[in-house]
Amino acid sequence: MIGSKTTILNELLTNLLERIPELLACLVVDFNGLIIVQQSVKEVDEELVGAIMSVVEQNMNKIKKYTETSIGSGSFATDEFQLFYTELGKEPPMLFVLVSDPSSNIEKYMPYSYIIAEKISQILTERETETSIPKVNEDGELIINSHAENNGINKILLIGPSEVGKSTLLGIYMNGIFEPKYKPTIGISLIQNEFPISRDVKLRNVIFDLSGLKSFGKIRRFYYKGANAVLVLFDYTRIETLENINEWIEEAKHFVKDVSIPYILIGNKIDLSEDRFLMKTMAKQLANQYKCQFFETSAFTGEGIDEVFTFLISYFCS
Known part of the structure; x- marks a missing residue:
């Protein structure tokens, strides 16, 4: 991956963690289990990232089978964390993974996941996109505010x-x-x-x-x-x-x-x-x-x- 794409992806994931402080980490990985980019909070060490990737790799065959005919998503839970993944299309085949603690309501982050997944797909295919993250309320509704009175x-x-x-x-x-x-x-x-x-x-x-x-x-x-x-x-x-x-x-x-x-x-x-x-x-x-x-x-x-x-x-x- 060329450097400029990596820079934009890292900026996007950093903005996501700032928008949702409850998340532990977010990653883009290929279907061979290779981490393309990742961002995590300070409390997440290399050992936990390794554990996360181990879960992803163990379930990769299931993910591949599920996404043969459509772009898929799913979640996994362990005693240490929860994962929610979204497939990023077929060219190239990659996953976007959100990581939260096991007590979090993972469904609350699903609207964000699909917004970010589309942005990542646009970056990977060299389409123009913004790295800013819109707000989503507790019901999953995007919050849109007008910038000025009478507008x-x-x-x-x-x-x-x-x-x-x-x-x-x-x-x-x-x-x-x-x-x-x-x-x-x-x-x-x-x-x-x-x-x-x-x-x-x-x-x-x-x-x-x-x-x-x-x-x-x-x-x-x-x-x-x-x-x-x-x-x-x-x-x-x-x-x-x-x-x-x-x-x-x-x-x-x-x-x-x-x-x-x-x-x-x-x-x-x-x-x-x-x-x-x-x-x-x-x-x-x-x-x-x-x-x-x-x-x-x-x-x-x-x-x-x-x-x-x-x-x-x-x-x-x-």
């Missing part, structure tokens, strides 16, 4: 099945960059932007790009609360992503208690689907059923993406 801040959720183009769409909207190689969002990616309303007031948005992987399903509930808008994507090249989209809408409505917020159904990859009359008809029927706005986009050409966010900005300003 609104909005929480936007981006959800849908895996590989429908959620992260790619955001990349086009934020940076005008299309990433041709698919890299699954492991947990959650947070993206912030600002839109000036007047000379002194800015509209601040935080977009929560939630993983569509099945292994992340039990964690998504932590991030729904307090949403101001929900974007739901399906893929025009895979009809099954539309056939199951009601499950995503129902999940969001279950955890988002505010019934007044807008839901936007988005049919993506229109550049790859010339004859989409049937799916478009189905999508419009679903949009009417759930009282959603409906848009069509291409995360490759950028078509339709500005219209989605122009609608959101108009809604938030109304």
Whole structure:
């Protein structure tokens, strides 16, 4: 690993330990049990790190088997500590490991784990990311504060099945960059932007790009609360992503208690689907059923993406 990546990873893990003082250590290890980077509190000595790695190595075959078909996570407990691991994808295969004392509630750290895992994945694949760590309350909800009086801040959720183009769409909207190689969002990616309303007031948005992987399903509930808008994507090249989209809408409505917020159904990859009359008809029927706005986009050409966010900005300003 090149030095700059190691430096950024160490900074990220250091920030995590400062954010969660109850943690004993956090590590990035490969599937051969080699420590790539690690940070620990002063009380953790080399002997304890050795014991931690021994537990990881003993369970590595189980982890490898579990993650053959999906990005996995899990936990182990000993008399000395607890481990919670998250797999960091297949290229290269690595694990992110959190270590706490045996009496801690390990579930409290799970929302952090998936945020950091995604940041680590972005660093390893040389994608731009920040090393700052957001706050999470005791219920697992991310705490977002506006920076100045009269400056609104909005929480936007981006959800849908895996590989429908959620992260790619955001990349086009934020940076005008299309990433041709698919890299699954492991947990959650947070993206912030600002839109000036007047000379002194800015509209601040935080977009929560939630993983569509099945292994992340039990964690998504932590991030729904307090949403101001929900974007739901399906893929025009895979009809099954539309056939199951009601499950995503129902999940969001279950955890988002505010019934007044807008839901936007988005049919993506229109550049790859010339004859989409049937799916478009189905999508419009679903949009009417759930009282959603409906848009069509291409995360490759950028078509339709500005219209989605122009609608959101108009809604938030109304």
